[in-house]
């Protein structure tokens with residue numbers, strides 16, 4: 001095989017993810033019709049001609065969240081309690097302890113408090129009360145509440161960077177403006193709330209046992225999603241008011257069911273393209289990071305901001321240019337979403353717990369928790385990543401970073417413009433400029449990420465090219 005950026009790098013990165021030198025052979029036969037084979041790449045000039053550098057690859061941080069440590073029983077118990085509130089419509093009662101949104105809030109706060117007790121005081125529970133007006137509040141201000149559980153970061157420079165996971169605890173019947181009809185909302189989005197809460201248990205426990213996380217972790221259960229993403233929009237404002245920078249946001253919405261034969265399947269992970277050329281967005285980089293942490297057997301990347309015609313709580317973060325992605329189950333059944341419970345022509349409608357698959361949901365909880373763990377252990381992402389060297393034989397990648405004694409260095413990443421995933425091109429110990437000798441600026445995309453001495457990686461930061469004047473004739 002030719003020593004090219006994309007081909008050798010692929011082996012290196014697969015080895016680092018799976019620890020398998022033979023992962024190349026596992027490629028499905030169908031993909032081989034379209035993917036460039038080693039033979040095809042020999043039809044291209046070697047790049048760089050002298051061969052790739054031998055990048056040092058640090059192993060990922062030890063102490064991964066184990067699948068068997070996920071408490072599926074508690075996830076089920078929480079969802080059943082939420083369903084027991086009858087409805088959790090944002091427009092329903094916030095004060096009735098047995099029926100309505102306030103009942104839902106109480107179940108989540110009680111569970112977070114139980115978890116906080118076991119965390120040795122590491123987990124702080126916050127109920128955030130606010131008011132919002134929107135089309136789906138009939139233009140009138142309505143009260144809302146979000147619940148947060150927070151594990152503060154231990155690194156003074158990173159404690160104001162927050163990695164969060166969120167599910168929404170409000171639910172809706174067929175008519176989104178009806179606060180009285182039953183709306184069990186087991187999957188949408190009791191499942192996402194259960195994933196967020198279980199992630200808090202898994203990670204606050206780990207934090208209590210050993211060293212803390214460098215960055216802050218926040219586990220959210222928000223309201224107002226069905227009324228137009230009100231709770232998450234407020235959450236973003238709240239984070240800014242508290243002085244946090246969003247390092248990454250994982251939205252879990254409809255992550256509970258997996259009815260197709262062969263379950264559990266991979267969870268889908270949606271990430272937007274960004275709105276500039278080359279499909280560059282921090283959200284896409286967060287998605288790539290999650291896939292690399294959890295593995296391709298766990299995560300199905302979907303390069304689209306959300307399903308067609310649908311929205312979710314990652315959207316306000318995404319629109320603000322922040323890294324935000326959405327987890328959603330592999331195959332949705334629309335009879336069990338946004339439906340007032342009823343039977344019509346022998347079809348049962350309604351979002352009940354009996355349709356959930358806890359083996360699948362437990363996988364989702366593990367994968368969220370492990371992604372958050374590694375991201376919160378990582379050094380800060382580099383800044384000012386730039387690519388220069390157009391119309392020269394060498395690509396020049398430069399970036400900045402603050403001093404960090406816990407950082408081992410940086411990985412320079414590259415990919416073919418048609419490849420969805422990054423390859424590690426080289427490892428360098430310090431920030432500044434690196435010249436990729438004999439590598440064209442034109443045939444690849446480039447990015448940089450920071451690597452901790454513990455092996456945790458920041459999300460990748462794509463290099464920006466210097467903008468040149470348009471080649472079109474200037475208007476006279």
Ligand SMILES: [Zn+2]
Nearest residue numbers: 188189253254
């Ligand atoms: Zn939802």
